[in-house]
Amino acid sequence: MNQRPSKSPTVTPAPARERLWSFNLSRWFALVALASIAFLSAVLGVLLNNFVTDRMLLQEASLTHEFAQSLVQMENPLRAYFDNPVHPPAEQIGQSLRQISNMPDVLRTNVYDRHQRVIWSSDQRLIGHTFGPNDELDEALRGRLVVHPDAHDEPEHGKDEHQTLPRSDQMFVEIYAPVTDDSGKRVLGVIEFYKSPRALQSLLAQLRLYITVGAILSGGVLFLALFGLVRRADLTMREQRRQLVDNETLAAIGEMSSVVAHGIRNPLAAIRSSAELLQDSDSKQARSAAVDIVEQSDRLGAWLRELLSYTRELHGEPTPVPLQPLVQHCLEEFGRQMQASNVAGHTDLPSDLPTVRGDAMLLGQVLRSVLANAIEAMSAGGQIIVRGVSLASSGQVMLSVEDSGPGMTDAELVRAGRPFFTTKPHGLGVGLALARRVMERFGGRLEIEGSRGRGTIVRLYLPTA
Numbered sequence: 001m002n003q004r005p006s007k008s009p010t011v012t013p014a015p016a017r018e019r020l021w022s023f024n025l026s027r028w029f030a031l032v033a034l035a036s037i038a039f040l041s042a043v044l045g046v047l048l049n050n051f052v053t054d055r056m057l058l059q060e061a062s063l064t065h066e067f068a069q070s071l072v073q074m075e076n077p078l079r080a081y082f083d084n085p086v087h088p089p090a091e092q093i094g095q096s097l098r099q100i101s102n103m104p105d106v107l108r109t110n111v112y113d114r115h116q117r118v119i120w121s122s123d124q125r126l127i128g129h130t131f132g133p134n135d136e137l138d139e140a141l142r143g144r145l146v147v148h149p150d151a152h153d154e155p156e157h158g159k160d161e162h163q164t165l166p167r168s169d170q171m172f173v174e175i176y177a178p179v180t181d182d183s184g185k186r187v188l189g190v191i192e193f194y195k196s197p198r199a200l201q202s203l204l205a206q207l208r209l210y211i212t213v214g215a216i217l218s219g220g221v222l223f224l225a226l227f228g229l230v231r232r233a234d235l236t237m238r239e240q241r242r243q244l245v246d247n248e249t250l251a252a253i254g255e256m257s258s259v260v261a262h263g264i265r266n267p268l269a270a271i272r273s274s275a276e277l278l279q280d281s282d283s284k285q286a287r288s289a290a291v292d293i294v295e296q297s298d299r300l301g302a303w304l305r306e307l308l309s310y311t312r313e314l315h316g317e318p319t320p321v322p323l324q325p326l327v328q329h330c331l332e333e334f335g336r337q338m339q340a341s342n343v344a345g346h347t348d349l350p351s352d353l354p355t356v357r358g359d360a361m362l363l364g365q366v367l368r369s370v371l372a373n374a375i376e377a378m379s380a381g382g383q384i385i386v387r388g389v390s391l392a393s394s395g396q397v398m399l400s401v402e403d404s405g406p407g408m409t410d411a412e413l414v415r416a417g418r419p420f421f422t423t424k425p426h427g428l429g430v431g432l433a434l435a436r437r438v439m440e441r442f443g444g445r446l447e448i449e450g451s452r453g454r455g456t457i458v459r460l461y462l463p464t465a
Contacts, residue, residue, distance in 0.1 A: 025234040026227075033223055033230075041219035049211050053149075053204055057173055060200055061147035065177040068100055068191050072179050079181065082111075082188040085119035087127060098122075100191065107172060110192040114141060119189070140176035140190040148174040172196040243440075264300075272297040318442055320355040320465035321363055323399060327386050330367045334375060342381035349388040356397050356462035358442040363462075366438050366446075369431040370401045370458045377405035377456065390464075396444070399460040407450045416448045 072078050078096050081089060088094065101109035101122040111120040116137055118126045136146045149172075175193040180186060275293035331338075331345050338345055356363075374384050382404035389398045408416060416432060436446045443463045450456035 026231045029230045030227055033226055037219045037223050041215040045211050045215035049208050052207050056200060056204060057147050057149060060197055061145055061175045064175050064193055065145050067103065068177050069179060071096060071100060073182065079188060082113055082179065085113060089120060105195045105197045107194040107196055112137060112190040112192065114187065114189060136176050137190060140178045141187055143178050143180065143187050145178065146176040318357040318359060321358050321360045322355045323353055323388055323397065324349050326360060326364055327367065330364060330371060334371055337375055341375055341378060343375055343378050344383040346383065346385045348385060353388045354390055354397055355465040357465045358462060362438045366435040366460065369435045373431060374401055374403035374405065377403060395464050396461050397464055399462065401458045402455060404455045407452045407454050407456055409452050413448055413450065
């Protein structure tokens with residue numbers, strides 16, 4: 001409830017140990033995975049785009065090559081023209097060559113003999129010239145089909161060869177189609193095509209868009225799937241680490257509590273015995289004080305016994321616990337203290353509130369710890385309301401303790417319930433930590449809500465019996 005940091009010099013606070021776990025797995029995974037997946041998606045996208053582009057261009061070049069080769073094979077004069085070119089060519093040969101140059105999307109056609117000389121061209125200025133060095137033409141003369149995109153950007157073929165090409169923002173390809181004799185073994189020459197395949201360009205643009213979008217979506221899905229798994233694992237490890245730290249702390253508390261409880265028992269018994277002697281006194285005031293001493297001694301003795309069992313592991317099966325008599329009994333125990341602090345206690349428990357699964361003694365200690373914090377937080381008076389709600393959908397009962405005290409800041413709410421964190425001047429910060437441990441033993445949980453100046457609400461969620 002309303003707690004203040006402990007000043008005990010002998011205990012190392014949990015936050016000091018938590019700094020050893022400052023590595024944020026989710027954050028680092030998000031950065032590394034996002035960078036890695038983005039890089040791999042980009043690389044795979046580029047490789048796939050290049051592969052598809054090369055295959056589509058090669059298919060386009062193959063169709064052009066097959067057309068040119070079939071035309072040469074059907075025209076005997078055209079085959080002879082490669083061995084004995086005459087300028088201007090005969091009408092039949094010229095018509096065949098013009099038919100080749102008039103193929104769809106062809107910008108220019110050059111015909112080379114085996115000596116790399118232009119023997120015919122749709123651009124008459126190039127006839128009779130030799131351009132070199134030209135590695136693509138050399139490969140084509142060895143019988144290999146060569147396709148080269150954006151040829152006008154490659155100056156090594158010769159400036160004069162490309163300077164008369166029409167300039168366009170669209171891609172064009174340069175195709176070197178070897179022409180062979182009927183046997184297919186002897187290369188007669190090479191026909192060079194400059195093509196601007198508009199339909200192919202549109203198709204390639206769509207494929208590039210699909211590849212890019214696919215790479216982005218695939219990378220995004222992969223990142224989200226992996227990040228979700230790592231995030232869940234990170235949260236699980238953090239929760240397990242918190243429980244481990246709390247359990248180590250509470251184990252030390254258990255050992256310390258056993259020693260302290262055994263040390264208090266004997267003096268407490270002596271105090272009670274002395275108070276019993278005072279009850280036989282003639283003074284009415286002394287007898288009244290003795291009664292109070294006996295009652296408080298019995299109360300402390302019961303709490304000590306509960307504390308010893310409170311810090312041990314739970315053995316045996318949980319039993320059904322009715323909440324109404326338990327809440328009423330705990331409020332009655334704090335009756336004198338609430339009256340002295342001018343604190344009014346109220347309950348709002350339905351008559352049909354289900355029983356819960358747990359241990360009456362330990363659940364009572366949890367409720368006493370919460371009530372004690374609420375009463376101590378209201379030094380100037382106030383009220384406490386204990387409410388009960390059945391959560392049939394989740395199979396739980398929610399028991400809330402609301403006080404009208406000063407409340408807690410956001411920073412205090414985050415740390416409330418951790419071992420050794422307290423806002424009370426002389427507190428140890430173990431009450432809510434032990435209460436949370438008991439709730440977790442029975443499959444429930446403890447939640448704290450509030451704000452500065454508006455009181456605090458502690459909710460206990462318990463499974464129904």
